[in-house]
Amino acid sequence: MIQEDLFKNKVGIIGAGKIGLALILKLLEKNYPPDNIKLTYNGSIYTFNNIYDNNLVDMISSNAEIVKTSDILILSVPPQSFKAIGDFNLSEDTLVISFMAGISSEDIRKQTGSNNVVRIIPTGPDTIHDSNAVAGVYGENSTSDALFDLLDIDYVRVDNEDDMDYVAIAGCLPVVYCRASPESPETRDAINKISEEFPLFRELARKCEKLVPEDKSEEFISKFVTPGGVTQAILNGFNSGKSVYESLLMGLERNRDLSY
Numbered sequence: 575m576i577q578e579d580l581f582k583n584k585v586g587i588i589g590a591g592k593i594g595l596a597l598i599l600k601l602l603e604k605n606y607p608p609d610n611i612k613l614t615y616n617g618s619i620y621t622f623n624n625i626y627d628n629n630l631v632d633m634i635s636s637n638a639e640i641v642k643t644s645d646i647l648i649l650s651v652p653p654q655s656f657k658a659i660g661d662f663n664l665s666e667d668t669l670v671i672s673f674m675a676g677i678s679s680e681d682i683r684k685q686t687g688s689n690n691v692v693r694i695i696p697t698g699p700d701t702i703h704d705s706n707a708v709a710g711v712y713g714e715n716s717t718s719d720a721l722f723d724l725l726d727i728d729y730v731r732v733d734n735e736d737d738m739d740y741v742a743i744a745g746c747l748p749v750v751y752c753r754a755s756p757e758s759p760e761t762r763d764a765i766n767k768i769s770e771e772f773p774l775f776r777e778l779a780r781k782c783e784k785l786v787p788e789d790k791s792e793e794f795i796s797k798f799v800t801p802g803g804v805t806q807a808i809l810n811g812f813n814s815g816k817s818v819y820e821s822l823l824m825g826l827e828r829n830r831d832l833s834y
Contacts (some may be wrong), residue, residue, distance in 0.1 A: 576721040583606055583717065584784035586644030588637060588659070589651035590615040592797065593673050595624055596699035597648065597725065598633070604724050608633070612640050614657070635744035646717065647686070652800055652833040653677050662686040662697060671718050675742040676832025677712060679735060692718040695741045696727055697748050698798035701785050706779045710741030710774070715797050728781060730774055742829040743822050746805040747797050752791040752808075752816045756783045764819035804829045 585601070587594045590613040598611060611769035612635040615621045627630060641647065641662050649656065651678040654754045664670070664687040670680055672693045679691045692713035701707040705726035711718075712735045722729055732738060747756075754761045756779070769776040786792045799805045811821025 575716050577720075577724070580717065580720045580724065581605075581610065583645040584609065584610045584612070584643055584650065585609070585646045586635070586697075586803070587613045587639030587648045587650060588640060589628075589649065589655075589708070590621055590625055591650065591652075592699040592800065593652035593696075594648070595621075595628070595630075597650065597673075598630060598700040599628060600702055600705075600713065600725050606724070612644070614640055616651075631657050645669065646721070647688075648672075648684070649674055652803065654802060656685070659685075662688075664688040666690070669715060669717055673737075674832075676829050678833060688717065689700075693735070693738060694722065694727070695738060695745045696716075697745050697782060698731075700794060700797055701748065702727070706785060708745075708778060708785065709739060710744065712738050712741075723834070730777065734773065737772050737774070739826055739829050740768060740775050741778070743768070743825040744775055744778040744782065744804055744810065746808050746825055747779055747799075748785040749795050749805050750808060750818065750822070752781065752788045752795055753812050756786075758818075764817070765824055767819055768822060804832075816817050 587598060601611060611633055613633045614635060614637050634801060645698060648671045650673040653674045656674060656677055666689045668688045670686050670688045671689045674696055682691045683689055692715050694709050694711045696709035698708045707727045709727050709729040711729045711731045765776060765779045804825045808821045808825035811824040
């Protein structure tokens with residue numbers, strides 16, 4: 575798809591938190607037409623301040639309006655908040671791109687009404703902003719592929735949606751590597767064990783080694799973590815003295831808990 579055709583699409587982003595805001599700013603950096611981007615957020619004053627500080631107030635819309643007008647609907651709300659949004663009643667061919675861990679394509683189809691669903695789980699918002707995000711994608715669509723390419727996301731495509739559970743913890747590896755060196759025997763053992771179940775995990779893990787910040791790691795972690803999310807569950811494992819492998823399994827369990 576040529577860029578001119580991609581830019582004709584009206585993009586609606588439901589959830590302008592860390593990931594949603596990073597996506598909007600990257601789209602604008604890539605010269606996506608501002609008039610073709612709309613966003614919603616949950617009413618948080620913290621989120622609004624970020625929207626205001628980045629001069630995005632004119633993009634604020636309602637869920638109802640975004641659902642009605644978007645050609646591409648991006649879901650970047652916390653997975654535990656998705657069900658509360660309610661039914662979308664989209665046309666079956668509206669492209670829905672989910673950045674949510676845990677929520678399956680089938681559940682997204684049921685709630686949105688669209689049969690055109692692509693799931694992507696990337697590394698954190700800073701990596702999107704810095705054009706070095708790593709991700710796993712389930713589902714295929716030429717428009718979503720063009721959008722991911724525009725966003726400079728380095729992604730692998732998985733054939734089995736169940737493997738997105740492993741992608742969810744792979745997306746947390748930059749934070750894991752802030753706490754445990756990727757070169758340590760314990761970390762390598764954990765990566766190898768999970769790769770036995772999901773061979774692409776080793777490739778994702780290798781790519782994530784390049785995303786570890788040289789300094790200010792705690793600031794990097796704080797921007798990465800969503801309360802109640804998969805990364806937080808992994809960190810809880812570290813904080814309770816569990817091994818790298820055990821902590822990653824806690825993240826895997828949390829991701830599955832987020833599903834319906």
